Amino acid sequence: MKKENTIIVALAVLAAVIAATWLILVAPSMTGNDINMTKGVTQQSVDHYNLHMIVLWICAVIGIAVFTVMFTSIVLHRKSRDHKAAKFNHSTKAEIIWTIIPVLILVAMAVPATTALVRMEDSSGAEMTVKITGFQWRWKYEYLDQDISFISSLNPDSNKARQLGSGIMPESVDNYLLDVDNPLVLPVGRKIKFLITADDVIHSWWVPAFGWKRDAIPGFVNEAWTNIEEPGTYRGQCAELCGKDHGFMPIVVIALAEDEFESWVREQLAGKSQNDQQVTLR
Amino acid sequence: MTTEVSYDEVSDAHDAHDHGDHKPTGFLDRWLFTTNHKDIGTLYLIFSLTMFLVGGAMAMVIRAELFMPGLQLVEPDFFNQMTTMHALIMVFGAVMPAWVGFANWLVPMMIGAPDMALPRMNNWSFWILPFAFTMLLSTLFMDSGGPAAGWTLYPPLVLQTGTSFAFVVFAVHMMGVSSIMGSINIIATIFNMRAPGMRLLRMPMFVWTWLITAFLLIAVMPVLAGAVTMLLTDHFFSTNFFNAAGGGDPVMFQHIFWFFGHPEVYIMILPAFGVISEILPTFSRKPLFGYGSMVYATATIAFLSFIVWAHHMFTVGMPLQGELFFMYATMLISVPTGVKVFNWVSTMWKGSMTFETPMLFAIGFVVLFTIGGLSGLMLAITAADFQYHDTYFVVAHFHYVLVPGAVFALMAATYYWLPKFSGNMYSEKWGKIHFWLSAIFVNVLFFPQHYLGLAGMPRRIPDYSPQFADFNMISSIGGFAFGVTQLIFVGVVWHCVFRSKVKATPGVWEGSRGLEWTLDSPPAYHSFNTPPEVTHNMLSRAD
Numbered sequence: 001m002k003k004e005n006t007i008i009v010a011l012a013v014l015a016a017v018i019a020a021t022w023l024i025l026v027a028p029s030m031t032g033n034d035i036n037m038t039k040g041v042t043q044q045s046v047d048h049y050n051l052h053m054i055v056l057w058i059c060a061v062i063g064i065a066v067f068t069v070m071f072t073s074i075v076l077h078r079k080s081r082d083h084k085a086a087k088f089n090h091s092t093k094a095e096i097i098w099t100i101i102p103v104l105i106l107v108a109m110a111v112p113a114t115t116a117l118v119r120m121e122d123s124s125g126a127e128m129t130v131k132i133t134g135f136q137w138r139w140k141y142e143y144l145d146q147d148i149s150f151i152s153s154l155n156p157d158s159n160k161a162r163q164l165g166s167g168i169m170p171e172s173v174d175n176y177l178l179d180v181d182n183p184l185v186l187p188v189g190r191k192i193k194f195l196i197t198a199d200d201v202i203h204s205w206w207v208p209a210f211g212w213k214r215d216a217i218p219g220f221v222n223e224a225w226t227n228i229e230e231p232g233t234y235r236g237q238c239a240e241l242c243g244k245d246h247g248f249m250p251i252v253v254i255a256l257a258e259d260e261f262e263s264w265v266r267e268q269l270a271g272k273s274q275n276d277q278q279v280t281l282r
Numbered sequence: 283m284t285t286e287v288s289y290d291e292v293s294d295a296h297d298a299h300d301h302g303d304h305k306p307t308g309f310l311d312r313w314l315f316t317t318n319h320k321d322i323g324t325l326y327l328i329f330s331l332t333m334f335l336v337g338g339a340m341a342m343v344i345r346a347e348l349f350m351p352g353l354q355l356v357e358p359d360f361f362n363q364m365t366t367m368h369a370l371i372m373v374f375g376a377v378m379p380a381w382v383g384f385a386n387w388l389v390p391m392m393i394g395a396p397d398m399a400l401p402r403m404n405n406w407s408f409w410i411l412p413f414a415f416t417m418l419l420s421t422l423f424m425d426s427g428g429p430a431a432g433w434t435l436y437p438p439l440v441l442q443t444g445t446s447f448a449f450v451v452f453a454v455h456m457m458g459v460s461s462i463m464g465s466i467n468i469i470a471t472i473f474n475m476r477a478p479g480m481r482l483l484r485m486p487m488f489v490w491t492w493l494i495t496a497f498l499l500i501a502v503m504p505v506l507a508g509a510v511t512m513l514l515t516d517h518f519f520s521t522n523f524f525n526a527a528g529g530g531d532p533v534m535f536q537h538i539f540w541f542f543g544h545p546e547v548y549i550m551i552l553p554a555f556g557v558i559s560e561i562l563p564t565f566s567r568k569p570l571f572g573y574g575s576m577v578y579a580t581a582t583i584a585f586l587s588f589i590v591w592a593h594h595m596f597t598v599g600m601p602l603q604g605e606l607f608f609m610y611a612t613m614l615i616s617v618p619t620g621v622k623v624f625n626w627v628s629t630m631w632k633g634s635m636t637f638e639t640p641m642l643f644a645i646g647f648v649v650l651f652t653i654g655g656l657s658g659l660m661l662a663i664t665a666a667d668f669q670y671h672d673t674y675f676v677v678a679h680f681h682y683v684l685v686p687g688a689v690f691a692l693m694a695a696t697y698y699w700l701p702k703f704s705g706n707m708y709s710e711k712w713g714k715i716h717f718w719l720s721a722i723f724v725n726v727l728f729f730p731q732h733y734l735g736l737a738g739m740p741r742r743i744p745d746y747s748p749q750f751a752d753f754n755m756i757s758s759i760g761g762f763a764f765g766v767t768q769l770i771f772v773g774v775v776w777h778c779v780f781r782s783k784v785k786a787t788p789g790v791w792e793g794s795r796g797l798e799w800t801l802d803s804p805p806a807y808h809s810f811n812t813p814p815e816v817t818h819n820m821l822s823r824a825d
Contacts (some may be wrong), residue, residue: 033749035733052660052736078635079634089571116667120668165472211669214668241436245543
């Protein structure tokens with residue numbers, strides 16, 4: 001096999017491997033389904049999205065390189081093409097190179113990974129605190145600064161439809177399994193600290209748009225924070241197996257502009273003085 | 283250069299005194315009381331294939347329920363029992379015993395030993411398993427149902443399991459005893475029973491990877507036993523090891539569990555590395571590239587596996603320094619793993635390749651395991667893991683390293699050595715059909731799960747929002763097809779052992795090297811009663 005032929009075959013294989021990579025990493029998004037991590041609406045979620053994309057593409061390039069060499073060999077170095085086996089069985093130089101290069105790639109990855117992690121773990125300077133307690137199978141939210149607290153459970157429509165043999169099509173229910181009776185209402189543009197714990201078993205509080213999940217563990221109080229940049233409704237779920245209804249304890253956060261949030265707080269406090277702690281949004 | 287011993291001389295030497303060898307005649311004598319490494323290896327392999335089908339049937343239940351949104355088939359609690367049992371059975375009942383089965387068959391034949399060092403213990407370590415798994419499976423029929431807290435058995439949730447919990451813990455203890463005895467046996471055999479000339483750094487890679495695996499097993503199975511024992515006493519004897527209200531620590535369980543659990547994943551994959559390092563040279567007709575660095579890379583991976591456990595639990599709330607340490611240590615594992623992949627590709631490079639079924643599975647392994655390894659590197663990035671953790675992205679990752687990883691390597695090993703074990707050739711046509719259907723459907727099954735996880739689907743849920751419907755349906759279709767495809771494997775194995783008319787030669791494959799290929803196919807019931815003289819051309823590595 002002449003050297004030029006090896007290069008031609010390698011280029012053809014490279015094209016095929018790149019096409020295959022495109023087919024599995026990019027093409028499926030054309031079906032209209034989400035196939036990637038959300039960019040979300042907080043600095044953390046954007047950090048994590050960027051980090052994810054950097055590492056994903058580094059991995060894709062490594063994969064493309066390895067598979068191109070491998071499949072070039074599979075095309076060329078086969079007995080059916082009368083290729084005679086070479087005899088070499090090691091090369092110290094090559095082995096040193098492919099130990100050092102991965103180390104350098106890892107160091108390059110570790111830099112943004114460390115920065116993002118340090119940033120995520122810095123919960124200093126929070127302007128309000130919400131305590132989140134996981135129960136089997138609902139969440140309790142306590143606004144420590146505003147003296148508001150309520151329990152948030154799966155919306156009754158979803159709950160009816162999700163029973164075995166209910167006969168209700170999930171598609172006919174709005175936000176099936178991702179809707180609650182009492183959503184958590186938060187202001188945008190304010191650094192909010194969460195104190196996360198649980199009452200019975202371990203749960204995990206996760207809203208993808210905020211960029212993290214944090215375990216809710218009985219006997220522990222975990223800290224996390226967010227600073228939501230855009231008003232909107234953000235949905236998530238319990239992420240740690242917590243028993244039979246683990247799949248049925250969603251999280252809904254409604255992020256309101258600062259003034260709307262303040263009036264919501266006033267409404268809650270007024271409602272609280274009138275009737276019980278039963279709170280509903282509008 | 284040492285003298286050459288031909289295949290014929292070696293097998294003739296055995297024919298002279300060894301056939302009509304003292305094989306027990308009665309069924310119970312042969313199988314229940316056996317101390318023969320080949321029979322015990324066969325028992326292990328049959329057992330693990332059975333468990334593979336049982337665990338696979340549970341996976342079918344899971345994929346059927348997840349076929350579309352809404353609950354159609356099973357209650358959520360039963361769904362959780364299925365995910366829990368599927369994992370326990372596949373990890374402890376299918377993959378681990380299968381590797382012990384191959385070790386039993388191959389280690390003595392590869393190092394020129396007549397049998398395992400401790401044959402009676404060998405019998406015991408196998409015969410514990412059917413009882414352990416009967417007990418584990420019986421919990422599904424108890425009033426309280428089987429365990430439903432995931433195979434990771436996290437408290438406090440797992441302590442809500444009913445009376446069946448005691449049976450689960452005892453079953454895990456029995457599996458651990460079996461694994462530890464198996465490992466002691468393998469270490470004793472490798473250290474004491476090598477034929478003259480079979481120096482440690484001349485041993486086949488499969489023997490090396492198993493030696494290291496055996497040390498991992500001895501190190502971590504007692505840790506698991508301790509963890510589940512503490513769960514048992516918390517549940518039944520009012521201790522508070524993991525109960526925060528009594529001064530215990532539920533997170534401590536996770537640390538202990540994953541100190542076992544991370545080496546455990548290498549216990550399942552290191553022997554696979556060994557198998558691939560045997561098969562690629564054979565069908566490339568070229569020695570393994572970088573034998574020495576393969577051995578050191580395996581040892582390095584084994585060492586690192588002890589210091590990365592907390593990457594399974596980044597979200598429990600750790601100090602920043604802890605998170606950084608476990609991130610860096612985890613990223614480091616990709617270096618020796620990368621060395622292995624590069625060495626495999628270099629082994630193929632400029633070879634003279636043919637593509638019989640074992641080679642196809644080995645190549646499938648290298649490609650798909652690499653994909654699983656790369657997604658593992660992504661998961662190591664702690665900050666991003668706060669998104670990935672406990673989603674289908676993780677499910678996709680570990681199934682890529684375990685199914686087209688460990689299981690494909692087991693398939694490759696079966697096609698590669700079954701002609702040696704049985705004396706008959708399998709059907710190459712059906713083997714290839716099995717490979718191609720498996721390779722296609724395993725990707726249809728698991729690749730879309732990456733998308734689901736990234737798009738926000740948590741793992742271990744029986745029902746999901748309709749936005750996840752399309753890829754779940756594709757994944758389920760892939761799952762059913764992959765499941766049915768494995769029945770072809772059962773058929774091929776059955777045909778090879780009982781029906782095939784094509785006899786295997788001692789070498790079986792044109793490029794095969796190693797002591798096991800100097801024996802007849804099938805080898806005599808007692809082989810290497812006299813230690814062989816190990817010569818250069820018998821070795822799978824070039825000196």
